[in-house]
């Protein structure tokens with residue numbers, strides 16, 4: 310046992326099972342004798358107001374993948390921290406990558422892993438701005454490689470318990486109470502809840518009029534709202550984050566209302582749904 314004076318004073322990581330960056334070659338070989346399944350988080354490095362870190366989407370995505378990988382043999386292989394976030398660029402620290410870059414990095418990642426014998430890939434996207442990219446990426450893998458890929462959000466959807474999110478009936482999205490609750494559970498030391506404040510939203514009038522429909526989950530309102538909202542300042546849509554909210558929080562609630570209990574419930578639901586999906590996928594292969 311080394312005393313604290315002998316080791317990196319900043320070191321506080323523990324070796325996590327099935328987490329590729331922590332694994333040795335023999336451990337990867339051993340994993341491959343049991344499973345060919347990989348989960349790759351796609352995150353973002355972007356502003357999350359004053360109470361959540363820039364890496365929120367990346368860190369929360371990786372932490373959820375790790376939790377799933379403790380339940381079933383699925384290899385957690387994060388390769389990219391940043392995502393597509395052009396509409397957050399007015400806030401210091403945000404980084405945005407093109408769709409082409411994100412797709413290319415993950416195509417090459419999958420091709421590398423296929424060489425070692427991995428066959429099945431789950432992409433867990435934890436950032437709204439990457440949604441269409443994830444859909445396209447998954448199809449590219451299925452069309453062009455020997456691997457089989459699925460979009461995590463689509464895959465677990467049928468297995469999620471309904472109405473568990475306790476989502477309030479107001480607009481409450483980026484860096485809002487839901488994301489802050491999840492963060493309180495997944496990365497508690499990085500949340501500064503005392504710095505969370507409510508914001509005043511300044512949306513273009515016609516988008517503001519759509520909010521009741523969006524909150525009510527009306528599919529048309531949601532489709533039109535999200536097609537226009539959260540787009541780069543250069544598009545002229547007046548919907549980049551800074552144009553709609555001074556604090557970077559995109560919602561009508563004070564994120565201070567977030568609770569670790571709500572986050573725990575939500576993440577447990579996601580992990581349980583993931584396990585059910587993985588079991589079903591494994592069964593379908595075993596019986597073929």
Ligand SMILES: [Zn+2]
Pocket residue numbers: 357365366435436483484488
């Ligand atoms: Zn986020």
